[in-house]
Amino acid sequence: MADIASTLPLEAASVQQVYDKIRSRVHRTPLLTSKTLDKLASSPRDGETGAPDFNIYFKCENYQRIGAFKARGAFSAVTHLIEVLGLDEALALAASEFGIPAHIVMPSISTPSKIAGTREYTNNVRFSGSTAQERESVVAEVIRETGAVLVPPYDHPDIMLGQGTAALEMLEQYVGEYGKRPDDLKIVLTPCGGGGLLSGTAVFFSDKPTLVVGSEPSYQGADDAMRGLSAKPPKRIETVKTLTIADGLRTPLGVLPFDLFTSDAKSIENVYTVTEDEIKMAMRLVLERMKVFVEPSAVVPLAVVLYNAEFRRWARKQQGGEAWDIAVVLSGGNTTIESIIGLYGTPEGQTA
Numbered sequence: 001m002a003d004i005a006s007t008l009p010l011e012a013a014s015v016q017q018v019y020d021k022i023r024s025r026v027h028r029t030p031l032l033t034s035k036t037l038d039k040l041a042s043s044p045r046d047g048e049t050g051a052p053d054f055n056i057y058f059k060c061e062n063y064q065r066i067g068a069f070k071a072r073g074a075f076s077a078v079t080h081l082i083e084v085l086g087l088d089e090a091l092a093l094a095a096s097e098f099g100i101p102a103h104i105v106m107p108s109i110s111t112p113s114k115i116a117g118t119r120e121y122t123n124n125v126r127f128s129g130s131t132a133q134e135r136e137s138v139v140a141e142v143i144r145e146t147g148a149v150l151v152p153p154y155d156h157p158d159i160m161l162g163q164g165t166a167a168l169e170m171l172e173q174y175v176g177e178y179g180k181r182p183d184d185l186k187i188v189l190t191p192c193g194g195g196g197l198l199s200g201t202a203v204f205f206s207d208k209p210t211l212v213v214g215s216e217p218s219y220q221g222a223d224d225a226m227r228g229l230s231a232k233p234p235k236r237i238e239t240v241k242t243l244t245i246a247d248g249l250r251t252p253l254g255v256l257p258f259d260l261f262t263s264d265a266k267s268i269e270n271v272y273t274v275t276e277d278e279i280k281m282a283m284r285l286v287l288e289r290m291k292v293f294v295e296p297s298a299v300v301p302l303a304v305v306l307y308n309a310e311f312r313r314w315a316r317k318q319q320g321g322e323a324w325d326i327a328v329v330l331s332g333g334n335t336t337i338e339s340i341i342g343l344y345g346t347p348e349g350q351t352a
Contacts, residue, residue: 006080007080007156007157007158007161008157008161009157010157010160010161010199010203010260011203011206011207012203012204012205012206012207012208014161014203015161015164015165015167015168015200015203015204016168018076018158018161018162018164018165019165019168019169021075021076021079021083022072022075022076022079022162022165023165025065025075026064026065026071026072026075026165027063027064027065028169029059029060029061029062029063029064029166029169030060030063030173031057031058031059031060031170031173031174031177031178031327032057032058032060032290032292033055033056033057033058034056034058034289034290036285036289037056037285037286037289037290037302038054038055038056040285040306041054041056041305041306042054042323045306045307045309045312047309048309048312050316051312051316052312052315052316052319052324053319053321053322053323053324054305054315054323054324054325054326055323055324055325055326056302056305056326056327056328057170057174057178057185057325057326057327057328058286058290058292058302058327058328058330059166059167059169059170059173059327059328059329059330060292060330061166061298061329061330061331061332062292062293062294062295062298062330062331062332062333063333064166064332066117066118066334067117067332067333067334068248068331068332068333068334069163069166069197069329069331069332070153070163070196070332072162072163072165072166073153073154073158073159073160073162073163073196073200074159074162075162076158076159076161076162076165077156077158077159077162080158103122103124103126104118104122104124104125104126105126105127105128105138106118106125106126106127106128107127107128107129107134107250108127108128108129109243109247110247111247111295111334111335111336111339112336112339113334113335113336113339117334126138126141131239131240131241133239152254153194153196153251154193154194154195154196154197154199154251154254154257155194155196155254155255155256155257156256157256159196159200160196160199160200160203160256160257160260161200161203162200163196163197163199163200163201164199164200164201164203164204165200165204166197166200166201166329167188167200167201167204167205167329168204170188170327170329171185171204171208171210174325174327180325182208182210183208183209183210184325185210185325185326185327186210186211186324186325186326187210187211187212187213187269187315187324187326187327188201188205188210188211188212188213188326188327188328188329189212189213189214189215189301189302189304189305189326189327189328189329190212190213190214190215190301190328190329190331191214191215191216191246191248191249191297191298191300191301191329191331192214192215192216192225192249192253192271193248193249193250193251193253193297194251194252194253194254194257195214195225195253195254195256195257195258195261196254196257197329197331198212198214198257198268199254199256199257199260199261199267201329202260202261202267202268203260203267206264206266206267211268211269212267212268212269213268213269213270213271213272213301213304213311214226214268214270214271214272215271215272215273215274215300215301215303215304216249216271216272216273216274216300217242217244217245217246217249217273217274217275217276217279217300218273218274218275219242219243219244219245219275219276220241220242220243220244221237221240221241221242222240222242222244222246222249222250223271223273224237224240224252224253225237225253225258225261225271226271226272226273228253228258229253229258229261229262229271234258234262236252236253236255236258237252237253238252239252240252244276244279244296245276245279245280245296245343246279246295246296246297246300247295247296247297248295248296248297248298248331248332248334249297249300270311270314272304272308272310272311273304273308274300274303274304274307274308275307278303278306278307278308279296279299279300279303280296280343280344281303281306281307282299282300282302282303282306282307283296283298283299283343284344285299285302285306286298286299286302286330287340292330292333293333293335294330294332294333294335295331295332295333295334295335296335296343297331297332298329298330298331298332298333299330301328301329302328302330305326305328
């Protein structure tokens with residue numbers, strides 16, 4: 001990976017510079033709306049005496065190349081390596097695009113669709129345990145054997161800035177396609193695993209009034225970002241071992257995203273969590289009402305909007321009776337029909 005000293009600074013202008021370099025290689029994914037989900041989000045939940053008022057815009061990174069936002073960070077990292085250092089190592093999709101060899105380390109419990117999708121671009125897939133330490137051990141082994149250059153999945157400025165281009169695109173579409181003013185977008189919510197997407201989004205909006213919110217599962221300690229950032233003093237949680245259905249978020253918050261969030265208290269508003277059942281309910285709504293194919297990790301921010309009582313109380317208080325335009329990043333769609341059936345069960349009398 002490129003030396004951090006040679007990377008662009010973590011500021012909004014850098015996201016634009018990265019986008020100018022990678023825009024021809026990534027999809028400009030759609031920004032969708034749903035009146036049905038607006039109505040549900042703006043209706044009182046159980047126990048609420050009132051409700052916030054939301055108009056939701058969905059940035060559909062499930063339509064991105066490889067089915068997820070991560071293609072953006074991969075291309076950002078590789079273009080920097082080639083442009084600045086002349087190196088020729090990278091991630092699977094970006095490496096395939098440039099004709100470069102790549103070695104991918106992923107947890108053995110990754111969903112079959114993600115494994116199959118990765119193998120479409122490279123045969124060099126190595127498996128590890130699910131914790132960061134187990135993955136890092138296999139990565140070190142691959143580097144010793146091949147001399148490869150490590151491209152981390154989230155913990156590097158090139159990755160963070162690349163992921164931030166989804167936010168840049170989203171704001172352009174909000175203004176250009178929907179005729180809105182930039183300042184009308186009040187909140188953007190993204191999932192939070194390692195923090196690459198959340199931190200990149202926060203960097204892009206750092207010079208704008210839009211607030212950025214992180215979203216995590218609460219199951220089996222997957223809410224490490226919320227717990228670490230809310231500790232007194234804040235302390236990064238280094239190990240996460242969870243089998244949350246939001247498998248893309250089974251990783252601890254990275255060092256650089258943690259440092260960004262703790263050094264600049266205004267970088268994100270907060271991180272909120274949701275249960276497994278709430279994730280499943282949100283996913284069902286996106287699948288059935290929006291007809292958009294997503295994975296569980298992608299709908300965690302929507303679940304926060306719909307079901308997290310703390311977030312909804314905070315938003316209602318801040319709104320003061322005003323309707324808010326907010327955006328949710330649907331981060332990916334790497335799942336299968338079989339996996340979805342496994343989440344919801346098979347109707348009686350049918351076989352999976």
